[in-house]
Amino acid sequence: MTPVSSHSPHGQSSLRTVQVLGGGNAGSSAHVRSLTSGLVARGVRVTVCAPTEAERAHDFTGAGAEHVHVPRSSDPASVAALRMACTNADLVHAHGLHASFRAVLALSGRRTPLIVTWHDRAYAEGARAQFLRLLERRVVRTAAVVLGTTSALVDRARRTGARDARLAAVALPGPREAVEPEDPDRLRAKVRAELGATGRPLLMAVGSLDRHRGYGLLLDAARSWRRLDPVPLVVVAGEGPLRAELQRRIEEEGLPVRLLGQREDVCELLSAADLALLPSGGDSRSVLAQEALHARVPLVATGGGGVPELVGDAAELVPSGDSEAFAAAVVRLLGDPERQEELRDKGARQAAGWPTEDETVAQVLSVYDELTQLRPLI
Structure with missing residues (x-):
């Protein structure tokens, strides 16, 4: 150019x-x-x-x-x-x-x-x-x-x-300051222990707690994950007007979900996760999707908005608004290490083609x- x-x-x-x-x-x-x-x-x-x-x-x-x-x-x-x-x-x-x-x-x-x-x-x-x-x-x-x-x-x-x-x-902007990286395995174990995800899958979503972000669908899906052994832990980094409503559902239904509030360490949290979750049906150019693929974290997302154009075949995409399909895709992926590794490789290739x-x-x-x-x- x-x-x-x-x-x-x-x-x-x-x-x-x-x-x-x-x-x-x-x-x-x-x-x-x-x-x-x-x-x-x-x-x-x-x-x-x-x-x-x-x-x-x-x-x-x-x-x-x-x-x-x-x-x-x-x-x-x-x-x-x-x-x-x-x-x-x-x-x-x-x-x-x-x-x-x-x-x-x-x-x-x-x-x-x-x-x-x-x-x-x-x-x-x-x-x-x-x-x-x-x-x-x-x-x-x-x-x-x-x-x-x-x-x-x-x-x-x-x-x-x-x-x-x-x-x-x-x-996707890179980190503003270069810092001495901590040993990745040690950092991952530390983050998972702090979140209470030692010995169980860690699933992560990121975004403001607004109506259009799809957190209702995420909580619907989480109901079925209670039957898994071990039960996955879902963590959500973000703050917003739906916090009280979502927290009430989590407590009343006994859902394996933690609302973390606004976090400054999203990259570290994501790198510690087994899967990234994007339940929103209309994101245009999701930052979470980009960060997940860059970090080689398999992504499960609803296929609305600009997500399919962004990720190509480097994620598990399900129909927007279908909590059963979303839940089933997560269960399948957790039980299929080969598919997880395939998505990691595809994600890295997809991310390499972004501007x-x-x-x-x-x-x-x-x-x-x-x-x-x-x-x-x-």
């Missing part, structure tokens, strides 16, 4: 971009952190507009960006703060529907190009679902380019009226270059 310069051929100053985040999606925040690091290394000036908690979690300033606190709300004060931050920007790149809508409001009346990345679908029911569709239409018809992390999201953007929608290369962080930055920078080559001289 031809390298793209962050400098104008007419002597203009280096490119200045504003990245806009809502702060609610860990995957998009990690992507922006990775993107920021790559852009800064190529001479691009980056401002990240995101809630302070996102800055604390992802350290955008540590990647060389300026951070501006902008709350997730689309109230006038938040929009005004974003509009101020976007002054003199060559372009604005928003991530996710709500951040994109906030950017549309902030850029009203300006000719600053807006790029939007859809990392996932926004979920809602009833009247709110209609409201989200209106937001989508407003955003995609305003954006110069919409980048979708899956073909389905690109198609959705086109159907909604996008002028230019493209498939985005989005890498790298450098390729992701190069694609985004090429889009930026397209949109700024014709900038008028001031």
Whole structure:
């Protein structure tokens, strides 16, 4: 790929971009952190507009960006703060529907190009679902380019009226800091002991405890796993509004499931697991699926959203919403070490074909270059 310069051929100053985040999606925040690091290394000036908690979690300033606190709300004060931050920007790149809508409001009346990345679908029911569709239409018809992390999201953007929608290369960001690795076998045994999974299979799911994540299906499946000997332990890393409801079911039904809350050691937990579980039916580019394949952990997932496109034949895929099929796939896989090893090998090959962080930055920078080559001289 031809390298793209962050400098104008007419002597203009280096490119200045504003990245806009809502702060609610860990995957998009990690992507922006990775993107920021790559852009800064190529001479691009980056401002990240995101809630302070996102800055604390992802350290955008540590990647060389300026951070501006902008709350997730689309109230006038938040929009005004974003509009101020976007002054003199060559372009604005928003991530996710709500951040994109906030950017549309902030850029009203300006000719600053807006790029939007859809990392996932926004979920809602009833009247709110209609409201989200209106937001989508407003955003995609305003954006110069919409980048979708899956073909389905690109198609959705086109159907909604996008002028230019493209498939985005989005890498799974690597660890931010190199640390001396602990002996893998020792670490695995330590993690399993801490979780109470010594001598029994350890199954792991990751994600916010929201309605659309499929945890109801997971608990339905876990009922049948009580009959196994030894009984597998299911651990869920994540926090969210369904916690009390899920915990009540776990206790009332005696399910072998532990809710771990928000964890900073997901990679270590996953490496200690026998299987990774993805019960959600609509993930676009699941971070868990990517991490599982990278870590050579066999994955059982429902086959909706962008998961089949992402994993190919490197996972056990079952129909969305079918808890019996999900439970049966887990039981089969636990009893078939050869199939587990086959999935580990296929997963490693599949992951090797995903875009790298450098390729992701190069694609985004090429889009930026397209949109700024014709900038008028001031």
